[in-house]
Amino acid sequence: MDLIWLIPLLPGLGALVNGLVGVRAFGKRTAGLVANAAMAAALALALYAFWQLLSLPADAREHTVRLAAWIPPIPLALGNGAIGGFTVPWGFRLDPLSGLMILVVTLVGFLIHVYSTGYMHGETRGAYARFFAYLNLFAFFMLVLVLGDNFLVMFVGWEGVGLCSYLLIGYYYEKQSASDAGKKAFIVNRIGDWGFIVGIFMVYGTFGTLDFRAVADAAGPMGVEAAGFGTLSIITLLLFIGATGKSAQIPLYVWLPDAMEGPTPVSALIHAATMVTAGVYMVGRNAVLFSHAPMTMEVVAVVGVATAFMAATIGLAQHDIKRVLAYSTVSQLGFMFIAMGVGAFAAGAFHLMTHAFFKALLFLCSGSVIHAMAGEQDMRRMGGLKPHLPITYATMLVGTLAIAGIPPLSGFFSKDEILYRAFLDHKVIWGVAVATALMTAFYMYRLMSLTFFGAYRGPAWEAHGGRADHGHAASGGGHGHGGGGWRGPHESPRSMTVPLQLLAVGAVLAGFVGVPAALGGGNAIEHFLEPSFVARTAAPPGATAPATHEARGLGEAAHAAESKGGEGTGHAAHLSRSAELGLMALSVLAGIVGIAAAYRIFVRAPEIAETLARRWSGAHRVLSNKYYVDELYGATVVAGTMGAARGLWAFDRSVVDGAVNGSGWLTVSSAWVSHALDKYIVDGLVNLVGAVLEAGSFVVRRVQTGLVQNYALVMLFGVFAFVSVYLFVR
């Protein structure tokens, strides 16, 4: 366990090798092998570390490794006037939450690496190595993010994954939309990071340390800021701004759908399974802070539910298969934030994990479909692919059912837990969330229907490869099939289907670690994660009242299992088991209704869809244009900034520089004025005198004949005079 720092480092080394040497020297096999070996080693180490962690007693599952001082101590005053030392170590910490995360990241990451070796095989040699270098680099930063034991190391990973996301979205850099999307992702993330980093400053100013555990333990005894906005509320709100950027929540979600410009494995790994959940992870990591700030919690929950709902509605009307999944991701992230906002941190992390499996699965399946269609992403040009892609179809169906919350697949357990906790917190949030779940099931099944069922609507193909590169141009040519022509939809190679099957297994089984008590399970994952969400310091005596938000956030999860059946004295908001089962049934029902509706509309009677779209053409247009949010941002934020930029540039040239040039001009012109003065007035006087003298000397100057001898004559006159004086006067 002392070697946990190797877990991120191994992919980092892989990235270094591939980036420095591989790009020039490695063949595709070597490059892929290096990257996959690095990830496999990281996975093995992570598994071993996790196993060691499990072998510890539950309250001692925390291990910190500090490599060196990153920033050595520098004295700095704190908010309360005392002088602390600002110092940041290169520290890594393994605890249940980060343990779960490294498992998810390395496992899903490894599978996606394997998948990529098949998916990317059409790239040129250098680009292939570059892709794996980026992918490994991403794994490095993501693992740093989750393992960091303090805010700043986490921030390293946080920014680093943003960078990798930028690089990978813009992987097809010759394509304008791809590089635009990459840039958009980075900048929007940076806007979020603004909040994160200011939050970090406040954390240091308040607590005098950036270590997560120390901060949590220091915050534990502080009072819950139920009354209004205190320091903790502001800190958490700022941190949450960071989370909205990274995890694509309102108002900063706009980058994620565009990020689908990247290769599909990237979308699966970064923009579905891991990176986008960093915000959720960060909120969970600071659960103690958040649970002390109920106002922020409410903001988090509201933003989460609003995002979930909005993204789901947009997902209803998209035609691009990856965009549907992207909005689905945004929506599911919204679910996770609902969990965080209602204090169900463990449930959120649980959903994070299950989502990582089924969403990665869905993306990889979509990648397989796109691969089969030679780059086509528009679902209107697909259909009827089921017989061509049996494995993809089966695994994707599993993913769809999981996300729709059909028991006993993984999505059911995690989503149901969130809905249940939301119900306890606020009925409206719950209601919207259930509606969102219904829509989720609907649009996911719509996706399935349009892709796999019905009649084939795609381009025709010739048996012997006539249509050489249809679709390649449209997709940026991610995966050309060598020189051969496209031979119609076909199942993907084994390197792609095996990861699909493995992920499908995960999507089915992952939920069983968190079977709720109501179904007779022990909700093992919540108990496991619990220590990561609480301060080790007990709450001060006055703050133990269980009705407070803190109690809900911290106490309840811990006591949830044994306090079933109304025995929990203060747990007014707790429900009976039957009510809990009822809610569960309701959420399952929502999923089934959604699927059924989609089946009815898109499989049985496709014309209904068109009728609906015509009847509600206004709404349809709004939805398919994503509520015009991009346009709105373009018109306000982007145009505003660029306008300000151009305005200031003009200002700089004309006013600031103008002042400088003006003073230069002033100097020159005043010199000119004084020159004129000099010339006509001062000089004029002089010239007047001169003119008088000139007139007077007109006669005299005739002496100046230019004849040397006449001048000598004058000398002689002088001699004559002197000699005469000597002769006569003496």
Next chain:
Amino acid sequence: MSNAANFPILSTILFTPIAGAVLLLFVNKRQENLIRWIANLVALLGFLVSVPIWFWYDPAGPQYQFIERVPWIPSIGADYFLGVDGFSVLLVLLTTLMGAIAVLSSWTAITDRVKEYYVFLLLLQGGMIGAFVALDFLLFFLFWEVMLVPMYFLIGIWGSDRRLYSAIKFFLYTLVGSVVMLLGILALYFHLHDVTGAYSFDITKFQAMHAPFDLQWWVFLAFFLGFSIKVPMFPFHTWLPDAHTDAPTAGSVILAAVLLKMGTYGFIRFSLPILPEATKASIWWVAGLAIIGIIYGALVALAQKDWKRLVAYSSVSHMGMVMLGLIALNPVGITGSIIQQLNHGISTGALFLIVGIVYERRHTREIAEYGGLSKVMPVFAAIFMVMMLSSLGLPTLNGFIGEILILQGAYTANIWWAAVAASGLVLGAAYLLWLYQRTMFGRLENPKNEHLRDLSLREIVTFAPLVVLAVWIGIYPAPFINRTAPTVQAVMQRVNPEYARASAAAGARQAPKIADCDENEPLTPFTTAPCGDAAEGQAPPPPAAPEGGGAPQANPAGGRH
């Protein structure tokens, strides 16, 4: 590791480039390659002789080390007085390194009047080193002015388009500042005479002097003008884009990497410690100008169509950041400011080199002329990427360390400073990424770009040390930070004595030891204590934690405190 033999290392560093310049005078100007070789070797030698001070400087020793002192003009009390502290050690090393890089980068870029060019470049280097090592005010001023002349000619002779305008603007602007600064120096000089009865330009004496507030105020204004023009701060910045745009590549590199540091060096070395009260009275507007500079520079950079001018405006933004950290007047801010000065030298210097590379090949700086260069110049694209990321403050690269320290310091001084200034990071990402996208990404549409050469070995060598430094500072900045500690503490003693007291109490002199703590903690559940806590002394208690209010089984925050 110390300068046991009392070797006059500073004079050696100072006169190596000057001697090289004199040597070049005796070389026939037609032998251009010989001249290039000599200049490169001299510059490399100049860097090598400066390396020992990195190792010999002892952060635990007195503030100024390697002192050399010989009477110069005894009648007015001016001495040839050299000495460096950690801050100047870093800047001297930066100067010699960037000087060597600038000389190397000019190998093929300069084909006209080669001899004069290298003579000026080496003279300039000597002047800059002199300004950083002088501990005599008059000597400092001498070198400060000496720098102007070679730079003027570098821009004026080897520059592009509007070089004369830019050169004259640069010269006049900085000259105005330095004249006013000279008045300030003289005012202090006569005041020192009034107090001690002796005439002296000894900077250490000024730093120990307590001038009355009125005098401080006026001298601060005078110094402010001189230094802030050099930095440059917001309303005085317009010479910079012009000078940068029209200067030859090496000139831009030196200008950005070293010359701008003169201003901030002046603030930290003179304004803050000599005029503490006036500084404290001016915090608000100086910080205001710094923040305006950050945002303004970034926004204007966003609107640029000229590659080099964009980088120049990013300089304005970054130097605003440096000023903000400095005026926060706390150790973290000033440390960050110093580190960021190095960072700015490294990353912006590299960015100018990058522009120079393509300018040499295509003779245009219009961003619109480029696009898709990644395809033809992959190595170049990779280096540009690293340097761009370093400039926009990506963690694990150098820019981040400086910015985080500065902003943390600014936060401690005032929350809003940090909040507003941090938005500069967003804008920084915007203009740099957009620049990168417009030049490197996209389709290679301009046929003139189709056959651009990728970097030659010589060009890779010019970038290599910068990349290594960027990563080193990003990942392990402790050696740099430790070397700044004596300077920061000396400044704190004057402007914010509480910190000096606190760090004296906590034994901040032991800082290097803390930094080297790298053994892993034993496997216990409570290992949250930051490495080296014991030496740090009283780590801050959680502010709102009621003493003893917690449950007994709970270990207080920070484990072993």
Next chain:
Amino acid sequence: MAEAAAFYILAALILGFGVLVVTAKSAVHSVLFLVADFLCVAALYVTLQAEFLAVIQVMVYAGGIVVLYLFVVMLVNLKRPPDAQRDPRRLGRLGAVLAVAVMVELAAILAVGWSRPEGEAGALGPSNVAQVGRALYTDYLIPFELASILLLVAMIGAILLARREM
């Protein structure tokens, strides 16, 4: 008496050649008369116990300077007579009159009588060269060296002036 005779003859020759130098039409003639004049002056020096100076006079003046003049006269190959143009404003006659007047006045002063300046009465020994040499290399060393520099400068100047491609 021989001394007096020598003086008068020499004086007459000196003045006579002087008149010829000034009045000769041709510059070449003028130069030749000048040589003769200088030789007479050298002879006069011998009578005045200044043998060294006499030698110098012959070598430098007659041998060096005048040859220089001769060269220049030859080099200046005139296509038209040098005196062809005459500026009416030149007051040549007035100059001649004035010169004669000055001469008369000076002669009058000499005739009226002049007081012999006080000076330590040394002795011009037989070894005139040694005496002059001692004076030049002891008391007048610095002027002597300066004179050498002057000659050097004049030489360089003359070369530079007379060089063809200016």
Next chain:
Amino acid sequence: MITATHYLLLSVGLFSLGVIGVLTRRNIIIILMSIELMLNAVNINLVAFSHELQNVVGQAFAVFVIVIAAAEAAVGLGIILAFYRNKETVNIDEMNLLRW
């Protein structure tokens, strides 16, 4: 008895001849030669006094005068040559550029 006065009278006569030559002749070469005459007159004067006072200093000065004369002749003739090349004349009346 030949006294110093005689020599001085000779000197005066020769000097005046030189002056007349300088003032009346137009050929600049002859003017220069007249100057040589004047210098010789001075030398006669110096040597006469040297003899009269039995002091060698006068002769030393005469040596210097000869030096000056040589220098003057060299530079003067150089100027004449240069001028001649430009204007093809040695007539002093045509050298009248130095006027109002």
